[in-house]
Amino acid sequence: xxxxxxxxxxxxxxxxxxxxxxxxxxxxxxxxxxxxxxxxxxxxxxxxxxxxxxxxxxxxxxxxxxxxxxxxxxxxxxxxxxxxxxxxxxxxxxxxxxxxxxxxxxxxxxxxxxxxxxxxxxxxxxxxxxxxxxxxxxxxxxxxxxxxxxxxxxxxxxxxxxxxxxxxxxxxxxxxxxxxxxxxxxxxxxxxxxxxxxxxxxxxxxxxxxxxxxxxxxxxxxxxxxxxxxxxxxxxxxxxxxxxxxxxxxxxxxxxxxxxxxxxxxxxxxxxxxxxxxxxxxxxxxxxxxxxxxxxxxxxxxxxxxxxxxxxxxxxxxxxxxxxxxxxxxxxxxxxxxxxxxxxxxxxxxxxxxxxxxxxxxxxxxxxxxxxxxxxxxxxxxxxxxxxxxxxxxxxxxxxxxxxxxxxxxxxxxxxxxxxxxxxxxxxxxxxxxxxxxxxxxxxxxxxxxxxxxxxxxxxxxxxxxx
Numbered sequence: 001x002x003x004x005x006x007x008x009x010x011x012x013x014x015x016x017x018x019x020x021x022x023x024x025x026x027x028x029x030x031x032x033x034x035x036x037x038x039x040x041x042x043x044x045x046x047x048x049x050x051x052x053x054x055x056x057x058x059x060x061x062x063x064x065x066x067x068x069x070x071x072x073x074x075x076x077x078x079x080x081x082x083x084x085x086x087x088x089x090x091x092x093x094x095x096x097x098x099x100x101x102x103x104x105x106x107x108x109x110x111x112x113x114x115x116x117x118x119x120x121x122x123x124x125x126x127x128x129x130x131x132x133x134x135x136x137x138x139x140x141x142x143x144x145x146x147x148x149x150x151x152x153x154x155x156x157x158x159x160x161x162x163x164x165x166x167x168x169x170x171x172x173x174x175x176x177x178x179x180x181x182x183x184x185x186x187x188x189x190x191x192x193x194x195x196x197x198x199x200x201x202x203x204x205x206x207x208x209x210x211x212x213x214x215x216x217x218x219x220x221x222x223x224x225x226x227x228x229x230x231x232x233x234x235x236x237x238x239x240x241x242x243x244x245x246x247x248x249x250x251x252x253x254x255x256x257x258x259x260x261x262x263x264x265x266x267x268x269x270x271x272x273x274x275x276x277x278x279x280x281x282x283x284x285x286x287x288x289x290x291x292x293x294x295x296x297x298x299x300x301x302x303x304x305x306x307x308x309x310x311x312x313x314x315x316x317x318x319x320x321x322x323x324x325x326x327x328x329x330x331x332x333x334x335x336x337x338x339x340x341x342x343x344x345x346x347x348x349x350x351x352x353x354x355x356x357x358x359x360x361x362x363x364x365x366x367x368x369x370x371x372x373x374x375x376x377x378x379x380x381x382x383x384x385x386x387x388x389x390x391x392x393x394x395x396x397x398x399x400x401x402x403x404x405x406x407x408x409x410x411x412x413x414x415x416x417x418x419x420x421x422x423x424x425x426x427x428x429x430x431x432x433x434x435x436x437x438x439x440x441x442x443x444x445x446x447x448x449x450x451x452x453x454x455x456x457x458x459x460x461x462x463x464x465x466x467x
């Protein structure tokens with residue numbers, strides 16, 4: 001008879017409670033080893049801390065602890081070398097490691113599970129994993145910030161159009177534009193760091209849901225694993241997935257920011273814009289159109305927010321109706337989290353490469369910055385400052401002057417003085433000091449403004465902070 005049929009042998013790791021193997025469909029839906037094996041380093045780390053605590057508390061012997069520690073070290077070596085065989089029949093990473101430990105050291109392996117459950121074990125492993133990924137993502141975002149800040153410093157005075165509604169609004173500098181993303185990424189890092197702070201409590205010792213009667217030292221294991229403290233409620237300890245949700249929420253916002261920059265790269269690379277160039281390292285050709293240079297890396301980065309935000313929504317829906325404490329539904333927490341954080345890391349790496357690789361085309365950017373009468377606001381501000389006009393009146397006069405320039409097919413700085421004076425007689429030659437894109441950007445000296453000196457100082461400040 002087939003092992004999965006009613007008469008097949010029981011899964012030996014389940015003990016005596018079950019006399020029959022699960023049906024094949026049950027194995028398919030229940031097994032998680034294909035994805036949760038990535039938790040092996042965290043699982044072994046947690047087990048080593050737990051074993052050390054059990055021995056320190058006299059719950060297991062020093063000899064058993066030594067055997068457990070040596071066995072776990074050997075298993076870690078086997079995993080790292082690719083020699084470890086993960087078995088679907090053992091369901092998950094925890095059971096696979098425990099089974100291998102029993103093969104290696106015999107009876108002492110069974111004592112490792114004293115005073116803990118798979119419930120607090122998986123909660124611990126998952127927290128450790130997410131914490132590790134947050135640290136990696138924070139470091140990667142920092143490198144992206146640094147790449148942006150360095151590029152901003154190099155192009156602090158490179159003029160480009162600033163847009164609202166994707167229409168030319170006011171001239172800015174390319175460096176100023178890039179620094180906007182440095183600020184966004186700083187907030188992304190702050191959200192991840194905040195998530196890490198709330199995550200950093202150790203659930204180990206909560207056991208299945210009610211704690212344990214063994215005289216364990218939860219402070220010891222928390223310290224050993226780098227946590228600030230043990231979790232304060234055993235029920236919450238095994239049923240909480242806020243830490244994953246919060247990290248995925250922060251990841252979704254970060255991915256959205258990367259998607260915005262990716263979209264701008266895609267737009268800037270079109271012949272209609274022609275603002276930047278990317279090398280062959282981050283572009284592809286067309287299978288049929290030999291002239292094409294496609295920004296595939298940017299497009300894929302733009303798309304990744306879809307699956308990252310979907311992961312957040314997925315886990316939110318898994319958790320929304322679950323009563324306390326652990327339910328098997330929560331097995332669905334890992335696959336989406338692993339995928340989302342992997343793809344965010346990939347997106348950050350791709351964007352860092354693109355930022356380092358891309359070069360602006362200053363002459364094209366400068367020409368575009370002068371289109372659409374983007375210095376009209378400078379004219380209105382001049383009317384307010386020099387003629388003491390209310391801004392609304394100045395706005396009206398400026399609109400008429402723009403119309404006059406438009407009718408002649410010239411830029412504002414090319415419109416003759418007499419044409420401006422026909423609309424407002426008090427306008428003087430001095431008005432030309434604020435017209436033209438160079439004069440416009442130089443005048444924006446308020447804190448956070450686009451004046452090249454501002455941009456250079458801010459870029460250097462960020463480089464110093466990040467370096």
